[in-house]
Amino acid sequence: MEKGKGIMGSGRRWAVDFSDNSTAPSSRDIPDPPGFARASVDQDDSTVSRQKKDAESNWKTQKAWEVAQAPFKNLLMMGFMMWMAGNTVHLFSIGITFSALWQPISALQGVGKVFEPYKDNKVDLLGPKLLFIALNLGGLALGVWKLNTLGLLPTHASDWVSSLPPAQEVEYSGGGIPL
């Protein structure tokens, strides 16, 4: 509530809140004015605020989905850059590959923070979060795939045997042409 107000009321210097949602008169020192029926007001107010809340949560859900879909564009862009970078190992391709790896990882680390503004007990953030994570994982996979095409992943037998020392020999033989 506070957060939502803060966002909506940005730009205002000050504000007076006329709506009083409290139901218990005992909470105040001043008694209610005569003829003031607290219950009826409450009734009216709650409908208005419910509508308002619904609108807000709708808006939040929409925003959350938007945020969740944002990495997709990133993904396309990354794919294009990778295609441009080629398959040889040089500074440019390595830079792109590592940024392609780093971006999803950092995004996944901050997944809670990204969706915090849209946190609401009425808003279901699971769907957008899952989408966000899936897209970022996709981005990560793209990065790893690129790393592999660059030959920087130990996925071949050659990567594991390249430093194997020669096997020891059981027999020893010496000799040659007599001196």
Add this chain to the structure above:
Amino acid sequence: MDWHQQYIGKVKQAVFHTHKTGRKRVVASTEQNIIATLDLRRGEIFWRHVLGPNDVVDGIDIALGKYVITLSSGGSILRAWNLPDGQMVWESSLHGPKHSKPLLLTRNLIIEKDNVLIVFSNGRLNAVSCIDGEVLWKKDFEEESLEVQQVIQPPGSGFIYVVGFAASSQFEMYKINAKNGELLKHESTAFSGRFTGEVSLVSSETVVALDSTGSILLTISFHNGKISSQQTPVSNLLEDSPGLAVIIHPSVTGIFAIKTDAATIFIRVIGEGKLEVVEKTNHETVVSDALSISEGQQAFALVQHAGSSIHLTVKPAHDWDSNLLKESIKMDQQRGFVHKVFINNYIRTDRSHGFRALIVMEDHSLLLLQQGAIVWSREDGLASIIDVTTSELPVEKAGVSVAKVELNLFEWLKGHVLKLKGTLMLATPEDIAAIQHMRLKSSEKSKMTRDHNGFRKLLIALTRAGKLFALHTGDGRIVWSHLLQSLHKSESCRQPIVLNLYQWLVPHHHALDENPSVLVVGRCGPSSDALGVLSLVDSYTGKEFSSLSLVHSVAQVIPLPYTDSTEQRLHLLIDADKHAHLYPKTPEAIDSFQSEFSNVYWYSVDDDNGIIKGYALKTKCSSNVADEFCFDSRELWSIVLPSESEKIITTATRKLNEAVHTQAKLIADQDVMYKYISSNLLFVATVAPKASGEIGSVTPEESWLVVYLIDTVTGRVLHRMTHHGSQGPVQAVLSENWVVYHYFNLRAHRYEMSVIEIYDQSRADNKDVWKLVVGNHNLTSPVSSYSRAEVITKSQSYFFTHSLKAIAVTLTVKGITSKQLLIGTIGDQVLALDKRFLDPRRSVNPTQAEREEGIIPLTDSLPIIPQSYITHSLRVEGLQSIITVAAKLESTTLVFAHGLDLFFTHYAPSRTYDSLTEDFSYALLLITIVALVAAIFVTWILSQRKELQDRWR
């Protein structure tokens, strides 16, 4: 970093040239077929010519005071060289009807104003003009059995005597007109005995000969063409029976010498054939030739040993009892006996005669003696190195701190500031001089301690004379030298021959305090069943700490890859009867050997009969003498090459100390091939027996070259390949899993180099990544040759421009650095050739992946890149072999090439990727860092200030 030393070898004959006012020099011919002139003041070489292995120098002399005359190749080539600069002036070839002893005579014989040389060679007497080498006249002596011994030209006469023996028992004398070669007189006399050959000329018309029993001396004079002779039994001259005597001919008028086992006896000829013993010396005595010092007066020198000094005596020829000079010179024991002496005289300021003597020692060194002192000496034994090994230097002791040897911080910084100035071209001439001085002074490279990079080592060289030299790799100086006493001529060992050098003890692990030592193997006599001699020498001090006279012969020495607890390497010596003897003879050695007993094999290559045989060791020797260090051999396999079609000319094996980093070879597309790495691999090259001669002696159809790769444990032929129309000589090098060899292709009329790489196909299935990740594979488990690995080979051939004298491969400490071949070219230079050029996977159009891997597109010939001559402009004359030693720095190989000359350098096949160069300016680096840090601070302060101003705005 590099050093180059020039030598001439053991001097055979020396002629002084000291008459002119110019630089005094001595002309020498050596047993290595070199003609050289040396500076008489310092012993430096003015010029030098190597005449090649078949062009043996028979005689040298100086003619007309400006030409050096050489007779070589058994008397068939006569050359004149300009004395000051060594340019050849003329050459004439002298042929004749038959082979004979070559004799060169250069007296001042003048025919029609032409100075003439008299040369007897190939059964023909030639008179050759000094000016242009033209043969003025010739006279053949075609009689079949005639052996001409002397050509004599009595001074001032117009005729020449040619004396010799016919049918070994008939004395022949020919008198020949020196003007035109006309035969004036021929006389001959028969004797009852036979002659040994050598005669000694005691005057211009008298010779002394010894009969073949060595007991009767014949004095033959042919005065006025009449032969008269007189026989004197040697026993008449000496009381005790001297045994077999040999004439040594000092060519001094009136005196000759005979040498027996015990003594040298000088005998004077008085009057008509009367002999008189003038002196009998029991020491080793060497006599020089006669030298005419003034009109009609001759002198000669005698050198005798007495303890640690030698006595040089110069005597006039006519009077034995008086001495012109008597000097005693302290002589290094490590030089052995005097072998030859040459004398020369000079006029002192008081008009008396002074003498200088050039002596050749047992270790082939050359020394000039003058006024009782050694003026200079040359270690010419180093011109005939047999084998080289290396030894580490001692570790720097705690007592000697590095700071003391080097400089303090301030001086260090000052030096680097100077260097920096030099690189920035700000240095004044004084600064440059200071920098040069600093570089020279920095004794860093010639210190006697081990260095961090492993560049400083001792090169231990064994020479043919039986002397060991330790050379410092930093500057090539001789650290110590030692004439092996055990390989000295003695009663028990009459004809010692040094064979080889092995590393006996390399300090390691728990024997770090021990000094390293080397094993020298020798043999008493030239035959293969002569008894062996072992000698152990400390590598730091050069002291022979142990020597053994073996009771068996030495046919092969096999260093085993096992050591005993004191780190002494076990060696197996195979004798001529195929018994194996284990050394060192300690119980501990036999214990450690027993555990590996069944895995030790040996093989022998009989290149005469074309048989290669493999043996295993059986139980103890069956001979009646109980010797637990002796083992019988059991023949396991033999490969008999058909003698009518194949003759073994070359074999090659892997170096024992070669390190291989990996067994896998990565090829394009991350694929992997497994190298067949075995230290039991033998490369054998055979040629058709007809084609074993010189290149071009056979047609391509009759000639072929067959190469084999043989496993020496099982005798299995892993690969066999035939090159039709090719012939030797073959030079080969085997390293890791490849062999490179060089031969001549008769069809293409060019030299070729081929490479064979051998891969283990039975390991190729190890391609499952997961198994490899978990380590579930058998790639590192010990392998046996009996497991019959399935091998495949790849090979390729290329043309190569040069013919080769030697081939080697770079060696690094871990074997990671890529390899280069070091090729000793016919021009006595060392050329480095990247192994990538000899890669059987080269193709004309390599794919992109192959290019990335570094495969060079195939060309038909190997490139010779002028910059890759590692000897630069220097030549290693008479190059014999190239030795590579790994430094501690992985990138660097130490290369030592030897022949007549020595050359040493560091070589980094893939550049020095693991160290900064010597010239690296640390000061520049330091200053750059300081400047950068300062810049960071300044910009930080500036940016702070700017931010503050922005806030206030």
